[in-house]
Amino acid sequence: MSDTQLEADVTVNAVGSSCPGPMMDLIGKAKDVDPGTVIRLQSSNEGTEPDVAEWAEESGNELLEVLDRGDHWELYVQIND
Amino acid sequence: MTERVVIVGGGTAGSVLANSLADEVAAEIDAGDVEVVLINDSEEHVYKPTWLYVPFGEKTPEDAKRPLNDLIDGRVELMIDRVSAVDTDAETVSFDGGRDDLAYDHLVLAMGAQVTPEKTPGLVEGGHHFYGPEATAALREALAEFTEGHLVMSVIGVPHMCPVAPLEFPLMADTWLRERGLREDVEITYTYPINRAHGIESVAEWVGPLMEARDITVETFFNPERVDPDDTVVHTVEGRELSYDLLVSIPPHDGSDVVRDAGLGDDGWVDVDPATLEATAAENVYALGDIADLPTSKAGSAAHYAATSLADRLSSVVRGERPTAEYDGKTVCFIESGEDEATYIAFDYEEEPTPKPPSTLIHWSKLGYNQSYWLTARGVL
Ligand SMILES: Cc1cc2nc3c(=O)[nH]c(=O)nc-3n(C[C@H](O)[C@H](O)[C@H](O)COP(=O)(O)OP(=O)(O)OC[C@H]3O[C@@H](n4cnc5c(N)ncnc54)[C@H](O)[C@@H]3O)c2cc1C
Numbered sequence: 298m299s300d301t302q303l304e305a306d307v308t309v310n311a312v313g314s315s316c317p318g319p320m321m322d323l324i325g326k327a328k329d330v331d332p333g334t335v336i337r338l339q340s341s342n343e344g345t346e347p348d349v350a351e352w353a354e355e356s357g358n359e360l361l362e363v364l365d366r367g368d369h370w371e372l373y374v375q376i377n378d
Numbered sequence: 379m380t381e382r383v384v385i386v387g388g389g390t391a392g393s394v395l396a397n398s399l400a401d402e403v404a405a406e407i408d409a410g411d412v413e414v415v416l417i418n419d420s421e422e423h424v425y426k427p428t429w430l431y432v433p434f435g436e437k438t439p440e441d442a443k444r445p446l447n448d449l450i451d452g453r454v455e456l457m458i459d460r461v462s463a464v465d466t467d468a469e470t471v472s473f474d475g476g477r478d479d480l481a482y483d484h485l486v487l488a489m490g491a492q493v494t495p496e497k498t499p500g501l502v503e504g505g506h507h508f509y510g511p512e513a514t515a516a517l518r519e520a521l522a523e524f525t526e527g528h529l530v531m532s533v534i535g536v537p538h539m540c541p542v543a544p545l546e547f548p549l550m551a552d553t554w555l556r557e558r559g560l561r562e563d564v565e566i567t568y569t570y571p572i573n574r575a576h577g578i579e580s581v582a583e584w585v586g587p588l589m590e591a592r593d594i595t596v597e598t599f600f601n602p603e604r605v606d607p608d609d610t611v612v613h614t615v616e617g618r619e620l621s622y623d624l625l626v627s628i629p630p631h632d633g634s635d636v637v638r639d640a641g642l643g644d645d646g647w648v649d650v651d652p653a654t655l656e657a658t659a660a661e662n663v664y665a666l667g668d669i670a671d672l673p674t675s676k677a678g679s680a681a682h683y684a685a686t687s688l689a690d691r692l693s694s695v696v697r698g699e700r701p702t703a704e705y706d707g708k709t710v711c712f713i714e715s716g717e718d719e720a721t722y723i724a725f726d727y728e729e730e731p732t733p734k735p736p737s738t739l740i741h742w743s744k745l746g747y748n749q750s751y752w753l754t755a756r757g758v759l
Contacts, residue, residue: 315673317572321536324571324601327615351573355599356616 303373305337312341312369319345332378341369381412381696386461387488388418388446391667391681397757398689400451407453412696419460423449425751432514433521434554439511449755464640466660484662487648491539491668495629504607505625526563527623533570534602535630541675544628545585546714552592553716569600584733633669647671653704655688680709712744720744
């Protein structure tokens with residue numbers, strides 16, 4: 298899939314950052330935002346998707362969608378209560 | 379015309395750079411063609427790794443300090459003041475103390491990292507840390523009074539200074555408590571934000587079994603959101619709760635507002651090219667050490683190696699030559715593993731480290747390095 302209907306409320310750009318940077322950037326943002334916020338995490342690290350999927354499951358948040366943008370991925374994560 | 383190199387921050391990165399550069403361009407400085415200015419906000423140079431030993435009574439915060447004047451080459455002009463702003467268009471730095479702005483031809487930012495425990499609600503009141511001189515002295519007192527209960531070592535801030543200090547503290551505390559016959563009355567828990575015990579995979583694999591052997595519980599995916607100092611409970615983003623009797627954290631870290639305000643990096647860390655250390659947002663600006671957003675650890679050794687390659691680069695630049703020296707991300711960290719043993723890891727941008735089996739010899743090497751550090755800062759080693 299290359300496009301999405303999803304609208305992100307905030308974008309976290311972690312392209313170029315090595316593991317676990319992107320996920321930490323996401324968690325850092327998750328601490329600040331209101332429940333219901335959709336965060337778009339941009340990462341060029343291939344370990345990010347499985348790590349974020351596992352964290353979302355553990356933390357009761359939701360990994361809505363992952364898009365391949367060629368040189369990076371976009372992960373849409375909804376932060377729940 | 380004199381080429382002026384201005385270095386902001388006289389910690390490990392700034393001091394090694396100033397000394398190495400002064401050595402390499404000594405002739406040009408003597409001829410008046412080059413000027414190296416080092417600005418630091420205090421007269422003292424602080425070697426932060428000493429703080430790890432303070433809670434265990436092995437060092438004092440005073441041991442971490444030396445007058446900067448004694449460490450810096452006489453060819454470097456030392457300025458004690460706090461830089462409040464950088465203007466990359468005008469190529470000047472401004473000061474807190476009302477001193478006139480200083481123009482630069484080449485600017486190097488080496489302001490290190492700050493800890494911001496206040497960013498996690500309740501952490502200042504409810505927790506301790508060893509990432510500052512007063513904090514580590516206070517932890518020493520708390521540990522001395524601690525005879526039973528739950529000791530929690532929680533990594534909150536990532537990125538943080540020294541990739542391994544959060545592992546060293548619980549391992550050293552384990553030995554310290556055993557030596558005092560208290561270990562049976564103390565439960566130790568170590569928490570980490572991601573799904574393994576450390577960001578570097580091979581280190582996580584190495585430390586997992588070691589923590590288990592020492593009876594230290596490891597909690598992963600643990601991201602404290604707030605601390606309740608009255609009930610002594612840590613609450614996490616993941617919805618978990620952990621009660622503690624003594625909480626030791628690696629607090630959240632921050633770069634510098636000077637960086638944010640100058641548009642050099644949104645998060646307070648300077649965006650740089652990892653090899654040349656040139657800032658991506660401005661010409662003639664470089665950053666190294668903890669303030670630089672590099673894909674390696676915030677470690678003194680990384681600061682030291684980056685400083686020597688930047689000294690090579692800048693000496694070419696000020697001579698009008700084409701610079702070729704590059705930083706490859708080299709970092710070496712000793713890891714205290716308790717029981718008077720230590721190991722070390724060495725890595726760079728490409729290579730992941732592999733920890734060696736801990737030994738007493740490496741423990742003594744770490745202590746020896748901490749002594750010889752004062753020669754490193756002088757640019758001798
Ligand atoms: C407890 C602890 C243990 C550690 N153990 C190890 C270890 O075993 N091995 C290892 O390699 N690393 C270790 N480190 C990390 C190491 O100390 C840092 O990576 C290193 O100090 C980075 O050097 P730096 O020059 O970038 O920053 P710093 O050493 O922090 O120096 C920054 C300097 O800039 C000054 N400054 C800041 N802002 C301004 C301003 N606006 N104007 C003027 N001056 C300013 C500061 O006062 C300071 O002197 C440890 C750190 C801690 C906290």
